[in-house]
Amino acid sequence: xxxxxxxxxPAAAAPPWHALPDEVWxxxxxxxxxxxxxxxxxxxxxxxLRAERRSRRRLAVANCYxxxxxxxxxxxxxxxxxxxxxxxxxxDFGLVPPAWGAAAAPWVEAAADGWPLLEELSFKRMVxxxxxxxxxAASFRNFQVLRLVSCxxxxxxxxxxxxxxxxxxxxxDLQENEIEDCSIQWLNLFPESFTSLVTLNFSCLEGDxxxxxxxxxxxxxxxxxxxxxxNAIPLDKLAxxxxxxxxxxxxxxxxxxxxxxxxxxxKLESAFSGCKSLRRLSGAWDAVxxxxxxxxxxxxxxxxxxxxxxxxxxxxxxxxxxxxxxxQLLWVMDLIEDRGLAVVASSCNKLQExxxxxxxxxxxxxxxxxxxxxxxxxxxxxPMLESVLYFCRRMTNEALITIAKNRPNFTxxxxxxxxxxxxxxxxxxxxxxxxxxxxxxCKGLRRLSVSGLLTDxxxxxxxxxxxxxxxxxxxFAGNSDLGLHYILSGCKSLKKLExxxxxxxxxxxxxxAAKLETMRSLWMSSCSLTLGAxxxxxxxxxxxxxEVMNYSRGACPLDSLTDESPIETIYVYRTIxxxxxxxxxxxxxx
Amino acid sequence: MSTATxxxxxxxxxxxxxxxxxxxxxxxxxxxxxxxxxKRAADHDDKxxxxxxxxxxxxxxxxxxxNALRDDEAKLVKVAVDGAPYLRKVDLAAHDGYAxxxxxxxxxxxxxxxxxxxxxxxxxxxxxxxYVPTYEDKDGDWMLVGDVPFKMFVDSCKRIRxxxxxxxxxLSPRTSLR
Numbered sequence: 001x002x003x004x005x006x007x008x009x010p011a012a013a014a015p016p017w018h019a020l021p022d023e024v025w026x027x028x029x030x031x032x033x034x035x036x037x038x039x040x041x042x043x044x045x046x047x048x049l050r051a052e053r054r055s056r057r058r059l060a061v062a063n064c065y066x067x068x069x070x071x072x073x074x075x076x077x078x079x080x081x082x083x084x085x086x087x088x089x090x091x092d093f094g095l096v097p098p099a100w101g102a103a104a105a106p107w108v109e110a111a112a113d114g115w116p117l118l119e120e121l122s123f124k125r126m127v128x129x130x131x132x133x134x135x136x137a138a139s140f141r142n143f144q145v146l147r148l149v150s151c152x153x154x155x156x157x158x159x160x161x162x163x164x165x166x167x168x169x170x171x172x173d174l175q176e177n178e179i180e181d182c183s184i185q186w187l188n189l190f191p192e193s194f195t196s197l198v199t200l201n202f203s204c205l206e207g208d209x210x211x212x213x214x215x216x217x218x219x220x221x222x223x224x225x226x227x228x229x230x231n232a233i234p235l236d237k238l239a240x241x242x243x244x245x246x247x248x249x250x251x252x253x254x255x256x257x258x259x260x261x262x263x264x265x266x267k268l269e270s271a272f273s274g275c276k277s278l279r280r281l282s283g284a285w286d287a288v289x290x291x292x293x294x295x296x297x298x299x300x301x302x303x304x305x306x307x308x309x310x311x312x313x314x315x316x317x318x319x320x321x322x323x324x325x326x327x328q329l330l331w332v333m334d335l336i337e338d339r340g341l342a343v344v345a346s347s348c349n350k351l352q353e354x355x356x357x358x359x360x361x362x363x364x365x366x367x368x369x370x371x372x373x374x375x376x377x378x379x380x381x382x383p384m385l386e387s388v389l390y391f392c393r394r395m396t397n398e399a400l401i402t403i404a405k406n407r408p409n410f411t412x413x414x415x416x417x418x419x420x421x422x423x424x425x426x427x428x429x430x431x432x433x434x435x436x437x438x439x440x441x442c443k444g445l446r447r448l449s450v451s452g453l454l455t456d457x458x459x460x461x462x463x464x465x466x467x468x469x470x471x472x473x474x475x476f477a478g479n480s481d482l483g484l485h486y487i488l489s490g491c492k493s494l495k496k497l498e499x500x501x502x503x504x505x506x507x508x509x510x511x512x513a514a515k516l517e518t519m520r521s522l523w524m525s526s527c528s529l530t531l532g533a534x535x536x537x538x539x540x541x542x543x544x545x546x547e548v549m550n551y552s553r554g555a556c557p558l559d560s561l562t563d564e565s566p567i568e569t570i571y572v573y574r575t576i577x578x579x580x581x582x583x584x585x586x587x588x589x590x
Numbered sequence: 591m592s593t594a595t596x597x598x599x600x601x602x603x604x605x606x607x608x609x610x611x612x613x614x615x616x617x618x619x620x621x622x623x624x625x626x627x628x629k630r631a632a633d634h635d636d637k638x639x640x641x642x643x644x645x646x647x648x649x650x651x652x653x654x655x656x657n658a659l660r661d662d663e664a665k666l667v668k669v670a671v672d673g674a675p676y677l678r679k680v681d682l683a684a685h686d687g688y689a690x691x692x693x694x695x696x697x698x699x700x701x702x703x704x705x706x707x708x709x710x711x712x713x714x715x716x717x718x719x720x721y722v723p724t725y726e727d728k729d730g731d732w733m734l735v736g737d738v739p740f741k742m743f744v745d746s747c748k749r750i751r752x753x754x755x756x757x758x759x760x761l762s763p764r765t766s767l768r
Contacts, residue, residue, distance in 0.1 A: 420645070
C-alpha cells in the first residue's frame with residue numbers, strides 16, 4: 001500500500017492509502033472469505049462501504065424478513081448469487097402454520113428488476129410459486145444455478161419454464177421440496193442444444209419421468225457431475241444411465257429396490273465399476289441386501305454416503321460401510337445399530353460428520369439396538385469427527401463425559417433422545433453433567449441441541465462456557481426462568497435460539513431484551529409467556545419484530561386480549577424492514 | 591399445541607396421529623356432536639394433554655422424512671386448500687374413520703382455519719370464507735368427504751381439496767354404492 005503523508009519526493013510518492021481508487025479496495029475485499037468480514041470492512045468508513053457494497057457478488061439473507069428485497073438490491077447492486085432463507089427452523093417439524101409467509105415472489109421480482117445479471121438463486125424454507133419460476137426463467141440471461149431446499153408452492157409446470165427458458169443452466173438442485181405433479185414432462189423441455197448441466201437433482205419429485213428423455217439429457221451433458229434420481233427410475237435403467245455418465249461424482253440412486261436377479265446384479269456391478277470418479281452416494285434404498293456388493297468397487301473412493309432413507313439393515317449393510325474407508329460424511333438410519341457403528345469406528349477414521357436418524361420415531365415398541373455405545377465408539381476412534389446428529393433412546397452422563405473428553409473438536413453436537421425428559425438410564429439423574437462436559441470441552445462448538453431430562457443447571461454451564469455457540473435448540477428442559485436467563489445473559493455468540501415446551505416465562509425475556517437485537521431470531525413455543533411481556537418487548541425494542549401465534553384461539557385480535565393472556569408461540573427477529581404486511585390471520589405482530 | 595407434563599417420562603409415546611384435542615372439533619354427518627359442542631363451549635384455556643398424547647412436531651423429524659419413511663401400507667394423499675399454494679400430505683390408512691381424518695385435516699390447517707363442527711366446515715377467520723373437505727375419486731369426480739363408508743373412501747380417494755363452500759354447491763353425494 002502507498003506510504004501515506006510522505007512529502008520527501010512529491011513526484012514519486014504513491015497516493016496516500018486512503019485515497020486509493022475503489023478498484024484497489026474491491027480487489028482487496030475479494031480476498032475476504034466471510035461475509036461478516038466484508039461487513040466489518042464496510043462499516044469502517046464511507047469509501048470502504050462504497051467499494052465493498054458495489055463489489056459484493058454473493059449475498060446470503062438468513063432471514064427474508066430482516067430486510068426488504070429492495071434494500072438488498074439498492075445496497076448491493078452487483079450481486080450475482082443470492083441465497084434467501086424464510087421460515088423458522090421449527091417449520092420443518094410442522095410447528096409453523098402453513099400460511100405463515102416467506103413468499104419468494106417479492107425477492108424474485110426485486111431481483112428481476114435490480115439484478116439482471118443474476119446467476120444463482122437459492123431459496124430455503126420459502127414458498128416459491130410457478131410464477132416465480134417463470135419470472136426467473138425470463139429475467140436473467142445468464143442464469144446458471146437454481147437451488148430450492150424445503151420449499152413448496154410450485155409444480156412441474158414451473159420446472160418446465162426453467163428447463164425451456166434457462167439456456168445456461170448449470171445446476172438444478174431440488175432438495176426435499178413439496179412439488180405438485182402436473183404430469184408435465186418438464187424434462188422434455190430442455191432443448192436438444194442444451195448441454196451445460198453439471199448438477200441435476202430431482203430426488204424429491206414424485207411421479208414419473210420419461211427415461212428416454214433423461215437418458216438423452218444425461219448423454220449430451222458431458223459435464224454432468226451430480227445426478228440425483230427420484231423413485232421412478234428402476235434399477236436396470238439406473239445401470240444404463242451410469243454407462244452414459246461414467247464421469248459422475250455424486251449419485252442419488254432413487255428407489256433402489258428390486259428382486260434379486262443375477263443378470264441385473266452383474267449389470268449394476270459393471271456399470272458402477274465404470275464410475276471411477278464417484279465420491280458421493282445417496283438414495284432411498286429399500287435395497288435388497290444382495291445387491292450391495294454391486295457397489296463394492298466404488299466404496300474405497302466414497303467420501304460421502306447418505307443412507308438416511310435406506311431401510312436396509314444387517315451384516316450386508318455393515319460390510320458395505322466397513323469398506324468405505326475414506327468416508328468423511330455418513331448419514332444413516334439407526335438400523336445400523338451399535339455393532340454397525342463399532343465397524344464405522346474402526347474402519348472410517350477420516351469421518352468428520354455423522355448423522356443417525358430414527359427409523360421408527362413414533363413407535364416405542366420397535367426397538368433397534370442403537371444406544372449411547374455407538375456414539376461413544378465413533379467419537380473415540382474418529383479423530384476428525386466434528387459434527388454429530390444422533391437420535392437414540394437412552395444416554396448416560398458418563399457416556400457424554402467420555403465423548404466430550406475424546407472429541408473436544410466438535411463444532412456441531414445435536415443429541416435427540418426420543419422420549420422427552422429421559423434421565424440417565426443408569427443413575428436416573430438429569431443429563432446436566434454430561435452436556436456441561438460437552439460445552440466445557442468443545443470450545444469451538446457452534447451448534448448444540450440438547451434433550452433428555454435437564455434442569456436449569458445445564459443452562460448455567462452453557463451460558464458460561466459456550467462462547468462460540470451460534471445456534472441452540474432446547475425442548476422439554478429446564479425448571480424455571482433461570483434457565484432462559486442463563487442462556488440469554490451468557491452465550492456471547494448466540495445467533496439463533498429455538499425453544500419449545502420449557503417452563504420459561506416473561507422475566508428473563510424482558511431482562512435480556514437487548515440481547516435479542518444481537519441475535520438473528522428467537523423462537524419460543526409452549527412456554528409460559530404472556531401477551532403483556534410481548535407488548536413490553538415490542539415497545540422496548542423497536543428494531544425487533546415480535547410475532548405472536550395463537551393456534552387454539554384462531555385469529556382473535558390481540559387488541560381484545562389482556563396482558564395476562566398466555567401466548568402459544570412467539571417468533572422474534574431483528575429487522576430493518578419494519579413489521580411485515582403479509583401475515584396470515586393466525587400470526588400477529590405486536 | 592400440547593405440552594408434555596413434567597412427569598410424562600414414564601408413559602411411552604403412542605404411535606399414530608393422535609393430536610391433542612384443541613377446543614374445536616368437527617362433527618360427522620348424522621352423528622351427535624353435542625358432547626363436543628358442550629366441551630368446546632366450556633373450554634377457554636388449553637387443557638393438559640391426556641397422558642398418552644404425543645407432542646406435535648416431536649421427535650424433531652422433518653415432515654419430508656416422515657412422509658418418505660412411511661411403510662407401503664400407507665395411503666398418502668395430497669391435501670390442498672383453495673387459493674393457497676400449500677400442499678400437505680395425509681395418510682388415510684393411519685386413521686380409523688372420518689372423525690380422526692377430519693381432526694387431522696383440521697390440525698394441519700387449524701392455524702388459519704377454525705372448524706365449524708356442526709356444519710362440517712372449516713372457516714377462514716380472516717375472510718369468513720368457508721371451506722368444505724372434498725376429494726377426487728378414482729373416476730376423477732369430485733365428491734364431498736363423508737358420504738360413503740370410510741373404507742370405500744380410503745380406497746377410492748386420490749387427493750383431497752378443501753374447497754370454498756361457494757364452489758362446492760355443485761357437488762352431490764353419491765346416490766348409489768358400487
